[in-house]
Amino acid sequence: MSFLRIQNISHTYFTKKSAKTALSSISLDIEEGSFISFLGPSGCGKTTLLSIISGLLNPSSGQVLVEGRPIQEAEEPLIGYMLQQDYLFPWKTIEENILLGLRILNKSNEISRKKTFRLLKEIGLEGTENQYPKQLSGGMKQRVALVRTLAADPKLLLLDEPFSALDFQTKLRLEDLVSATLKSFGKTAILVTHDIGEAIAMSDTICLFSSNPGQIYKQISVPEQLRNLTPFEARAHPEYASLFQTVWKELENLEK
Numbered sequence: 001m002s003f004l005r006i007q008n009i010s011h012t013y014f015t016k017k018s019a020k021t022a023l024s025s026i027s028l029d030i031e032e033g034s035f036i037s038f039l040g041p042s043g044c045g046k047t048t049l050l051s052i053i054s055g056l057l058n059p060s061s062g063q064v065l066v067e068g069r070p071i072q073e074a075e076e077p078l079i080g081y082m083l084q085q086d087y088l089f090p091w092k093t094i095e096e097n098i099l100l101g102l103r104i105l106n107k108s109n110e111i112s113r114k115k116t117f118r119l120l121k122e123i124g125l126e127g128t129e130n131q132y133p134k135q136l137s138g139g140m141k142q143r144v145a146l147v148r149t150l151a152a153d154p155k156l157l158l159l160d161e162p163f164s165a166l167d168f169q170t171k172l173r174l175e176d177l178v179s180a181t182l183k184s185f186g187k188t189a190i191l192v193t194h195d196i197g198e199a200i201a202m203s204d205t206i207c208l209f210s211s212n213p214g215q216i217y218k219q220i221s222v223p224e225q226l227r228n229l230t231p232f233e234a235r236a237h238p239e240y241a242s243l244f245q246t247v248w249k250e251l252e253n254l255e256k
């Protein structure tokens with residue numbers, strides 16, 4: 001049984017005057033511990049599919065099963081979200097921000113708090129506990145957001161363009177950090193991105209979406225040689241350049 005099963009999902013948005021089919025017949029199986037990227041032209045339904053997977057949006061038809069059960073039936077927080085913006089509370093300290101999820105979920109205890117502080121340290125932010133988000137750089141705030149997301153110990157991470165607002169160097173450093181952290185905890189992750197290089201460097205599989213309506217056009221497996229490297233190292237590997245060309249051409253064909 002696959003960890004995440006997306007079964008024949010279609011979704012139409014209705015307004016008073018129109019109907020827009022954002023997704024049509026999406027089926028996908030995702031194994032536990034794997035890293036999948038959703039790549040495709042603007043408006044092909046990537047964010048809609050993430051919202052459906054997270055259970056925030058009910059699809060017009062089809063279902064999403066996590067470990068064989070509908071996502072809505074899960075008791076534990078199965079899913080963590082990391083977005084383009086960090087959404088930290090500016091009036092709360094870093095410590096209060098990273099512990100917030102645990103408090104809301106009633107999971108705040110000595111062990112979970114210690115684990116969260118250890119994660120903050122591992123991620124290079126020890127000593128920032130009493131600071132406020134405005135005192136940190138954009139990259140540091142995204143790292144805090146990652147700690148907050150992981151604190152609740154979700155099994156599945158949904159990453160909706162989490163690096164796109166960062167400068168290039170910070171983005172590359174954070175890609176390495178996020179990739180290493182998720183691998184070490186054995187988390188399953190889905191990344192929505194517009195960046196072909198990021199999709200290749202971080203993923204095991206890339207799902208290419210076509211639009212109108214959004215469909216999975218192709219699934220591309222990232223070669224083993226690249227998967228065993230850090231994202232930064234992968235970008236320097238000869239296989240990276242050739243896969244980049246392949247994906248680029250596929251996307252160009254889609255836009256014709």
Ligand SMILES: Nc1ncnc2c1ncn2[C@@H]1O[C@H](COP(=O)(O)OP(=O)(O)OP(=O)(O)O)[C@@H](O)[C@H]1O
Nearest residue numbers: 013014020021022041042043044045046047048049
């Ligand atoms: N609430 C809504 N009501 C009506 N139409 C919507 C709504 N949300 C999205 N859409 C439409 O559904 C389609 C898919 O949108 P979605 O945001 O999922 O695409 P996307 O691939 O994430 O786009 P982008 O890469 O630009 O973020 C688009 O045509 C969009 O205009």
